[in-house]
Amino acid sequence: MKADASEIVVKTIVLLLYAFLLAPLVMVVATSFGSDAVESFPPRDFSLIWYAKALAEPSFMQGLKTSLWIAAAATLIATPLGAAAAFGIHRGRFPGRNVLQALLLAPLLVPGLVTGIALLVAFTALDVGTAPERLLFGHALVILPYSIRTTLASLVRLDPALEEAAGLFGASRLQTLVYVTLPSIAQGIFAGALFGFILSFDEAALSLFLIDVDTVTLPIAIMSHIEYSIDPSVTALSSMMIMATLLLMILIERLFGLRRLLGA
Amino acid sequence: MASIQLHNINKRFNGASTAAVSSVSMSIERGEFLTLLGPSGCGKSTTLRITAGLTKPDSGRVLLDGRDVTPLNPAERRIGMVFQSLALFPHMSAAENVAFGLKMRGVDAAERKQRVARALDLVHLSQLADRYPRQLSGGQQQRVAIARALIIEPSVLILDEPFAALDRKLRETMQKELHRITRELKITTLFVTHDQEEALMLSDWIAVMNEGRVEQWGRAGEIFEQPKTRFVADFMGVPNFLTARVIGAEADGARLTVDGISFDAPAAGGLAVGETVEVALRPDRIELDPAPSGDGATIIDVIYHGLASSYTVALPSGRTLTIRDTNSGSGLSRFKSGETVMPRIHAKAVCYLSA
Numbered sequence: 334m335k336a337d338a339s340e341i342v343v344k345t346i347v348l349l350l351y352a353f354l355l356a357p358l359v360m361v362v363a364t365s366f367g368s369d370a371v372e373s374f375p376p377r378d379f380s381l382i383w384y385a386k387a388l389a390e391p392s393f394m395q396g397l398k399t400s401l402w403i404a405a406a407a408t409l410i411a412t413p414l415g416a417a418a419a420f421g422i423h424r425g426r427f428p429g430r431n432v433l434q435a436l437l438l439a440p441l442l443v444p445g446l447v448t449g450i451a452l453l454v455a456f457t458a459l460d461v462g463t464a465p466e467r468l469l470f471g472h473a474l475v476i477l478p479y480s481i482r483t484t485l486a487s488l489v490r491l492d493p494a495l496e497e498a499a500g501l502f503g504a505s506r507l508q509t510l511v512y513v514t515l516p517s518i519a520q521g522i523f524a525g526a527l528f529g530f531i532l533s534f535d536e537a538a539l540s541l542f543l544i545d546v547d548t549v550t551l552p553i554a555i556m557s558h559i560e561y562s563i564d565p566s567v568t569a570l571s572s573m574m575i576m577a578t579l580l581l582m583i584l585i586e587r588l589f590g591l592r593r594l595l596g597a
Numbered sequence: 598m599a600s601i602q603l604h605n606i607n608k609r610f611n612g613a614s615t616a617a618v619s620s621v622s623m624s625i626e627r628g629e630f631l632t633l634l635g636p637s638g639c640g641k642s643t644t645l646r647i648t649a650g651l652t653k654p655d656s657g658r659v660l661l662d663g664r665d666v667t668p669l670n671p672a673e674r675r676i677g678m679v680f681q682s683l684a685l686f687p688h689m690s691a692a693e694n695v696a697f698g699l700k701m702r703g704v705d706a707a708e709r710k711q712r713v714a715r716a717l718d719l720v721h722l723s724q725l726a727d728r729y730p731r732q733l734s735g736g737q738q739q740r741v742a743i744a745r746a747l748i749i750e751p752s753v754l755i756l757d758e759p760f761a762a763l764d765r766k767l768r769e770t771m772q773k774e775l776h777r778i779t780r781e782l783k784i785t786t787l788f789v790t791h792d793q794e795e796a797l798m799l800s801d802w803i804a805v806m807n808e809g810r811v812e813q814w815g816r817a818g819e820i821f822e823q824p825k826t827r828f829v830a831d832f833m834g835v836p837n838f839l840t841a842r843v844i845g846a847e848a849d850g851a852r853l854t855v856d857g858i859s860f861d862a863p864a865a866g867g868l869a870v871g872e873t874v875e876v877a878l879r880p881d882r883i884e885l886d887p888a889p890s891g892d893g894a895t896i897i898d899v900i901y902h903g904l905a906s907s908y909t910v911a912l913p914s915g916r917t918l919t920i921r922d923t924n925s926g927s928g929l930s931r932f933k934s935g936e937t938v939m940p941r942i943h944a945k946a947v948c949y950l951s952a
Contacts, residue, residue, distance in 0.1 A: 494681070494683075495686065497680070497684065498678070498680060499686075500671060501649065503698055512686075517686075
């Protein structure tokens with residue numbers, strides 16, 4: 334049976350792939366429950382001591398606060414901008430539309446490191462902004478493509494007859510937008526916002542170039558922490574972040590279906 | 598006064614090499630049901646969209662109840678429309694969908710509620726008012742779409758192939774429903790379909806369209822009985838196209854002959870003995886009689902349909918005819934492939950074609 338053989342090969346590859354992706358995460362979560370001062374795998378006993386330590390570490394808590402508000406604010410900026418840009422790209426008939434779309438999605442392709450250096454040079458040259466403002470701007474820029482992408486996917490799927498029907502039954506253009514179009518694509522916009530939030534919260538490479546001593550995001554705080562100490566409080570913190578992200582993803586999947594939102 | 602009047606409508610889409618609609622004119626009276634019938638791409642949907650105001654014509658005028666509405670948008674035309682995709686608002690309940698047109702026109706909540714209840718009752722959907730479209734079956738969604746279109750008391754109801762996606766049984770139910778509703782309300786209706794049976798059962802008037810033009814316009818029965826062109830005949834299910842010779846032309850009837858088979862035909866002006874004439878023969882008005890072998894026509898294909906069987910019959914000249922002959926009820930076709938038969942062509946089978 335040839336089909337069976339190839340099926341086994343595919344399944345094995347998929348299994349190995351998942352193992353490769355997940356093994357480090359499993360290691361991190363497992364070691365976080367030990368009580369040793371140095372990470373050991375498997376942990377020799379079970380303890381939540383490093384969770385307590387992580388939650389008591391001021392640099393972590395300060396970083397968490399910074400990361401949360403920057404993620405929230407960047408999402409609030411990028412979501413309406415991205416949604417509006419998606420409308421323009423989808424509805425507009427103007428020369429250079431494809432170029433504009435490519436440009437707007439470019440932050441997806443440019444490495445965070447490069448964007449970070451570019452922004453640093455630009456901000457310094459123009460002498461604008463404090464660290465929080467620079468972080469906010471940089472993060473909004475990087476998550477903008479997600480908002481555009483998910484809104485665009487929703488717009489492409491939207492039946493044009495819906496808006497025609499609204500107009501035909503007496504709705505003005507504004508009423509059509511408010512009562513019909515926006516509710517129909519709200520899921521896409523919301524999903525883009527969630528993705529953007531997670532991405533901003535997670536962002537390290539870009540942030541490296543935009544922080545200052547008083548404004549440090551959580552990923553940067555973790556990096557500087559492990560520069561001079563390798564205690565498992567970092568693994569405890571990482572485990573909590575993994576859980577939070579996982580819960581968010583499950584929420585998105587349950588509410589809207591990931592595949593549909595990514596326009597696949 | 599005519600309820601819908603189209604005057605010499607022309608439309609060519611940007612970049613298209615041929616016109617989507619060219620020189621289309623038609624008019625129907627208040628309360629009548631008009632169907633635009635034709636294959637996909639024949640311009641029927643574009644004509645409908647121009648009537649609704651969703652597409653602007655390049656030239657020509659649209660009049661509703663005698664008023665020139667050509668420059669007006671769809672809402673100003675007071676049109677109720679059922680879209681091909683139905684276009685129900687997915688985030689609104691059935692009742693909210695139906696109420697939409699009233700809400701946008703500023704009708705107050707109390708009156709809205711009353712009229713929504715009446716509209717849902719008309720389409721037998723009162724119990725499902727709070728369901729969302731995705732919780733309704735295909736037929737129920739159709740009913741919501743019809744109720745939404747009717748609630749604004751439109752001057753014209755427009756439907757764009759609404760039943761195309763339904764299975765056969767449900768389609769028949771919905772056709773009967775639409776027939777009942779439009780007759781009950783005496784509302785002027787413009788309907789688009791590619792299904793000739795649907796057109797016949799619903800319409801007072803039919804406009805058969807082909808390549809952007811009205812190929813034939815007439816009462817439903819007239820289109821069925823007297824298709825004037827090869828295209829219309831073919832579309833109405835009349836496949837046998839022949840050139841016949843006139844051997845008799847009287848005031849009360851004519852006599853034609855093809856390949857040695859002679860038959861009576863309806864009287865037609867301008868026929869002269871010795872002339873040839875283009876005809877189409879209706880397959881279910883030709884009977885088959887058994888004939889001794891070597892004399893008559895040979896059956897080359899048989900398809901059993903239940904009530905009748907359709908036969909492909911080869912005449913001595915090699916020309917084939919499609920014939921639909923009623924079965925005797927034995928569960929079998931009356932003739933088998935290879936048998937010799939004599940086709941008996943009834944006068945009512947003959948449709949004269951112009952060119």
